[in-house]
Amino acid sequence: QSVLTQSPSASGTPGLRVTISCSGSSSNIGSNTVNWYQQLPGTAPKLLIYNNHQRPSGVPDRFSGSKSGTSASLAISGLQSEDEADYYCAAWDDSLNGPVFGGGTKLTVL
């Protein structure tokens, strides 16, 4: 059971917008910034969003992140078939002194 809670699946049709949520607690999301990782099938995770809403170079602005209290969300607009992947939220946990991850959300593009 993961420390951060994500819905196991999400889906959307090409061109539309989908949101993935992540819920934590005061020791992780409530105290620290949230990051999102994208894992395409059979590949290593890739940093998608860091510090709640910042995008690394090369990540399209279709991807956006936000945080409020002990929850965070990832929004993907203009959905494309290549967005089909697993998405993980993560945050540093002050109690563990280490990172915690969500269980992952499998995004299906219909």
Next chain:
Amino acid sequence: EVQLVESGGGLVQPGGSLRLSCAASGFTFSSYWMLWVRQAPGKGLVWVSHIDSDGSFTNYANSVKGRFTISRDNAKNTLYLQMNSLRGEDTAVYYCARVQGYGGQYYFDHWGQGTLVTVSS
């Protein structure tokens, strides 16, 4: 270009040992914290351990504490994970990653391709 290349995975019997390596290139390895994350087959990402830039501070997930040891050789630009007393539940792909940030605002900006560890008799 930042590159992280893991090696050392394989099949090992329960109770056995294995040492994973992560060779880093394309950046000043000695300036960064590093960590190991694992992913059991069909499951999510789980933090295993991390180490500060000079190796003076380490931390471990409870599930591996006392059995795994993280270390680094900054002269060789290499991160290690010594895994002892291996159990079936340690079966996973192990990723090394570079840590960015500070003071709780940590994130992992580059990941290796992973190495598979299978614990089975």
